[in-house]
Amino acid sequence: MDRNSPPPVKAKPRLTAVDYLLYAIVAIFIFYAIYRVNDVLVYTWNWSKVFGFLVKFDQETQSWVSNLLLQGLWTTLRLAIWATVFATIIGIVMGYWRTCENLTLRIISRCYVELIRNMPPVVFIFIFYFFVSSQIFPALGIEDIDSEGAFASSGVFHFMFGDPRLFSNFLAGMICLSLFEGAYITEIVRAGIQSTARGQWEAARAIGLSHFNVLRDIIIPQAIRKILPPLAGQFITLIKDSAIISLISIQELTFVATEVAATTTRVFETWILVGFMYFVLCYSFALLFAHLERRAKRSLQ
């Protein structure tokens, strides 16, 4: 520094007095809420009962194995992953039909999307489970799956689908979720395809590529890159929507939570713990996807 340069500017603090005031207000609010809740709510908290349902000590194998709540979590995860896979397939097909030139395909896909999106998920699941699956599944022979059979009782089956005896329920729940979320993914795919510039189409056709080639080599790769972020968000939404499946008695986390809450009568502890489990699950995936997105952006540059 010399005499002609301006005086050094004092570094601005990150947190000003206004920030501290805001923190104080929020803290007061939180403590007051906790105090009021404890005062008004007559409840003896007992967390150990509920934690006991997370893991249990199995006498036979002399190790800690997962108990009801963790098993419910795995079922939720399985449901979410399988439903996302099928919903994406449905979404890509329907999304393409929404944008193609054939009028019939456009009508079919539009009907599908509007029907699902304008119906609450609970109603759709009831209709599907009691009405459709009870007629179709026996006809397809899914109810008679031999739960003692070689494939069904293998570890691979259990890892992928869970308990073989609950398979038809699991399948019904999975199809429900896929159909339901497929409608939203259809719209995401459609937006991805349509946002790929019109000019790409025309330029590709101008250099002589066939309709199918344009789609396969130029449009779809660009569209896929665009739809991956909203698709990741849809996966997280699906994990949360899977809680509705508890109404059709699939043993996923919410259903198991109702059983634990009823048995232990520890209503608040159970639901707070389950809410926390859902939060951990969803937030982990959110962080993972954000990380992948950043890596993808870097590689593009």
Next chain:
Amino acid sequence: MIISKTFKTLILAAILLLSANASADLLGDIQKRGTLKIGMSTFVPWAMRDKDGNLIGFEIDVATKVAEDMGVKVEFVPTAWSGIIPALIAKKFDLIIGGMSITPQRNLTVNFTVPYAHSGQQMAASTKLASGFDSRDDFNSSSVTIACRRGATPCQAAKDLFPKATVLRFDDDAQAFQEVVNGNAHAMISSAPKPRFWSDAYPTKIFLPFGNENLTRGDEAFAMRKGDHDAMNFFSNWITINTSSGWIKGRHDYWFQDQSAWKDMVSQ
């Protein structure tokens, strides 16, 4: 339940129409399959989870013995109570052994065996709001709030016995009970012996205004799909002979008298 009653009846009617040609040989199907599938719902002490996550309870014992006597294995299908009858009709399981009370409305859609247990509705009242209440007229007034579990006989009993009172419906007994403990409702009605268990747990906040006397007497039976007389005959007779031999009463007293016998099995 978010679904209205009319909507549910419509769905039920549609399912019944479509399954009009249901096979009327339940016993044969069970023997062929080698497993008896029972639909039930978690409801202390009829059926609940022990510390290891296994199902225990009065219903579980009854169902296990039925399967033993039939020579087949038993499989439990835990089902949400509000959808248990549609699930039975959709053939998700063979029988409901779930402490389901016989009511004419339910009997129009499912068949019931003879009763195997007689529970009743009991009332647990708040010491803060309802102290000194000891007769039915005390509770039958417009300033009284009664909580109950939705979709089941408690709410019906609340409406019938205390028409002037305000009835609050909840999805769950525990929630209805919490209302009373918090002092937001004067009383709650639930199947015996739950009110007694809760008044033991919170003696300063909850009391039983009518002592051990039940408000109503219910008849609980097995529920099955319509159209099969042979299965009805089998299960009704099973209940009759096990009632005469005293086995059912023995099991009932074990689970319902007080919680001491099985307290340690459950996460209490």
